[in-house]
Amino acid sequence: MPYPREAMGRPSRSSAREESAESRERHAALRASIATEEVEHHVPHADKDCPKCGGREISKVGWGKTSEIYDYIAGRLVKGTHMREVMACSCGEHSVTADGPPRLSIHPVMA
Numbered sequence: 515m516p517y518p519r520e521a522m523g524r525p526s527r528s529s530a531r532e533e534s535a536e537s538r539e540r541h542a543a544l545r546a547s548i549a550t551e552e553v554e555h556h557v558p559h560a561d562k563d564c565p566k567c568g569g570r571e572i573s574k575v576g577w578g579k580t581s582e583i584y585d586y587i588a589g590r591l592v593k594g595t596h597m598r599e600v601m602a603c604s605c606g607e608h609s610v611t612a613d614g615p616p617r618l619s620i621h622p623v624m625a
């Protein structure tokens with residue numbers, strides 16, 4: 515944090531810790547109540563050629579990558595869970611991840 519807490523009018527360290535535990539619970543309850551939409555992003559067919567070995571022995575890697583984006587739409591908050599397919603070539607030299615929604619590259623969400 516670039517500024518001392520006192521300079522920003524924040525409460526002392528111990529009450530800030532109690533408050534943050536409370537607000538974490540509130541935020542967790544809020545997140546659990548938010549409507550969720552799941553969107554799958556697949557690796558495009560053209561990206562399934564391995565540039566390292568030239569082969570097409572590419573296969574899915576686990577569940578891929580998941581990102582969450584919160585949108586406030588017409589008075590309600592909606593969480594979009596974006597599952598991006600990840601594939602890897604059997605040569606071990608190449609993997610590819612499907613593009614996510616454009617917002618991911620502008621405002622990445624850390625899980």
Ligand SMILES: [Zn+2]
Pocket residue numbers: 564565566567568569603604605606607608
């Ligand atoms: Zn390969």
